[in-house]
Amino acid sequence: MKDSVFTHIPCGETLPINNIHAVSVSMPSLQDVIDYEEQTPEILEKIKSAYPRFVLHPYLKLLANYIKEKYKVSNNYEVVLLSSQEAVKIVSSKYFIHNKIDIEEPFGVILVLRGTTQLQKVLTFIQHVGCNLSSRFAQDYLFEVGVLKHKHQEELEKEEISLEIIKKTLAQAYNQPISNVGLAPSGMNAIYSVIRGLKKIQEKNNRTILVQLGWLYLDTMNIVEHHYNRTKKFLDISNLDKLENYLEEYGLNVSAIITEIPTNPLLQSVDLVKLRSLCDKYNIPLVIDATLATPYNLNLKPYGDIFVESLTKFACGNADVLMGAVILNENFKISHMQGEFFKHLEMVYIKDIQRLAYEIKDYKSRVKKISANTKKLVEFFKTCSYIDKIYYCLSSENEKNYKVAMIDEESYSGLISVTFNKDFKTIYDNLNFAKGPSLGTEFTLLMPYVYLAHYDYIQTTKGREFLKQIGLPIDLLRISVGIENLDEIINEFKRVEKYFST
Template sequence: MSFNELGQSIPPDTAHAVSVSLPTWKSNVGYEEGEEWVLSKMKTGYPRYEFYIHQCIANFADTITACHGKAEERAMVFPSHCVASRFVDFLKSHGPSLRPSEVRIVELVPSPHPKNGIMNMETLAKIYAALFPEHLFKLAKSFWQHSGEGVSSRQAEFAHRAYEEGALSERKLAPAGANNDSRPCKGPRRYQRGASTDKTVAQPIAGRAPTQTYLEPEANGTFEGREYSQFIEERFGRNLDLSFVQNAKLAIRRRIAGSLTADVDLKEAINTLKILQKWGPGCLFYGHGSSQDLDDLEGRLKRGDRYLALFCEFPSNPLLKSPDIERIRLLADKYGFAVVVDETIGNFMNVHVLPFADAVVSSLTKVFSGDSNVMGGSCVLNPGSPLYTLLKDTLAAEYEDNYWAEDAIFMERNSRDFVSRIDRINVNAEAICDVLKAHRRVKEVHYPKCSPTRSCYERCRNPNGGYGGLLSVTFFSTPETVTFFDRLETAKGPSLGTNFTLCCPFTLLAHYGELEWASQFGVEADLIRISVGLEETSELVMRFERALEAIACLVIE
């Protein structure tokens, strides 16, 4: 399977992939610079990155704007009124002074009597679209990028089709004093069927990309225009019917909690810093996570400073350092703050951090899923924490389950073999670490096993746990770095934790506009991050050896 076509989804031809191919160092720089030769070829993108909003979401937003918006307006689509309201508040607090009518929410609800038979009305959820002035789009996108609270691409695809078939229609939620003249609309007329009395044809706003076209459902209820990729997912994805969605979510919870420890079938069984900077009172950032940083924190606490919570990764991305989580726990108990640990990189088969945390969070998009085709996240509360009752009651009062049904089905399916995959990935990553460390032109390998903070990692490593599938490497010169990256025969794109090996120039993608800031924490501009997959170990080793040989030739010349 080829992963190396610029702009192709990773894996190829995957409609809801969470990575995209940027196969050369030059293409990564071009992506960050917004160069047309790169952006024009982007068929998909990492869902949380700045330059890309999934086409299914963008198409749906354009359709809503064309029907309900005004000239020079844009829309963003959310799964609940609470999230849409947070978005509106964000625009008002971070943007220029806005009149009430300039930012408004359109609520789309299931129609009482849809005229088609293809929609699962029990699954169809309400959709909330926020309309806002087009000049605020960059600010609006920062909310979407950092909060992660927009609709998923699968939900947008499903809801878009429902909207255009008349299964979703508007219910007004306009603020007091806003213009209420526009009437309910079921989408452009070419998508309406049966006895619709709406004779208005909504025209796309000038300059907007045309919305995605769907064919009419046939009399037998099948949908002739359904994308080929969707058929492939449903036919070969072994997905359960959507009526199983609550069981799927329960299985995922049990799997995370450790109740499911074998490969079983269901029938048997953030970017935190940016969020804290943009929302709330702010934060104190310790970019090294070192004992010196903890000394400074303890000094502040002794002088009377107080903090609500401490967030840390275990280990960190991309330097794979492990903080002294035992000392952090002692400080938290003494000074009364919460400890939230993100163990995505270590993953809960390798490390057991819950005893030291009040809450453990993880990106399920990564190795828990592995298939690079669905997003998700988890939060586990520690029942032994002194804050457990408070946190549990708060979640019970405020948490909204907005996880889209189809995404839950895919996540459950993908994670069935999670346990067995981790062992193979651990073995492969150690092998690649050894190959890289043995090469004379490799400057440094970042990996928990060879990290200066290994002792901190070992305190939390499970008896049968390994060191995870992520490592980073630097070389002695930029030409060597570029040669190695371009020659390496693996998939290359953002994200990590995939079942196939995936590499990226991490610092360029994550901190292109702040390279100097990243360097002060030891994150070099030329750092390459490697997420190791399930390939046969000897074959994977040979691929890395061939890339290293290319460096040797470069040095000789």
């Protein structure tokens, strides 16, 4: 077999490589992942930048230090940067922060006492609601004041047409009016804004319960729990009978149902036809996170009321922009209340808009290439000796549910999750694809999902039992399929077979 075109990427290298605005970071060995989760000094020396909502960007650290010196802030306080003054009000109110600082800056600043549990709570909340300050904003600011001598060079769309390009692309993809599209500085801020809007609209109708359908992305669940005292989770989406029975009693008190199509990382799809009929029966808005489906794989317009998408993923394709979107469906009653959903969206920095506008022009072609590669890679995995179970959007148990919204026969979500009948660490450590958080990239990207998303569950017997209960294997590898030559992708998986040959 010829040598693989994929090569080892050292731990701590940005993904994409040599890009200061990268939203992922290389963790090439399982021990790197464990060390990152346990925050060992050795790993913190290597990983300077990672997924932006989880690790403070180096430019934001520089900017915080600059602000601290500029305004002569006491060393007793940590300077925390936020995307806006509105975000300052939200965080300060929630955590009773009264250490006001008078500044004249185009962003928000709060001061949090060092050595307190409050600091971690604040940082976690910011992570969940996605009101981080843009790394591109920090770069421009620091360059203007002379802290940085150079800027990262990248292709940008013209400023005057960038916002229209993004909104028009999404409006056409979702078959909605352009006025029904709102942008956010992250996918989580988009979800946060929708949750806040729903709570405001529905509380006056005594609809105070939010239903979570499926095991959703970690921060989505955290946002739900932050804003609703009453939540109901239905983790098994393969059978809607329990949900139907619940709605018979509480349907008129349900504010909304929120789900992912398909789910991450198990790629399951709910029975959309039945779910839509239940929502209609009780007049319940259906919120769908369509990030994994993308509007180019599935037509969800007949089913959802509100769509959210992390544009950081497939819409960007290069893992170097943090942005999200809210798309309101004109088909349903709730669309006329767009102001309530859009008013909680944080402003998006213009350079991020320009970068995404440049990248989003390839959105449809990128998704089609990834879908075609995914379909063929699934077929290879069915013959791969060391792969045990394959989770993908058209697996037999959810084929009917996914097909109902498919646009064409190549409409495979660009994710595949697999388990192995051989040693997980050996396989993970020896595959030379990019390995780190995030998905939707043009380059194939692997992630040991449970280790990075739910490491705390792995650490306890109770946690491991819970993962088993919800059918989430600890040694699950999530594969975000890229647009590389499919034969080269397959050859890299074949290459690892030699480690298990007798």
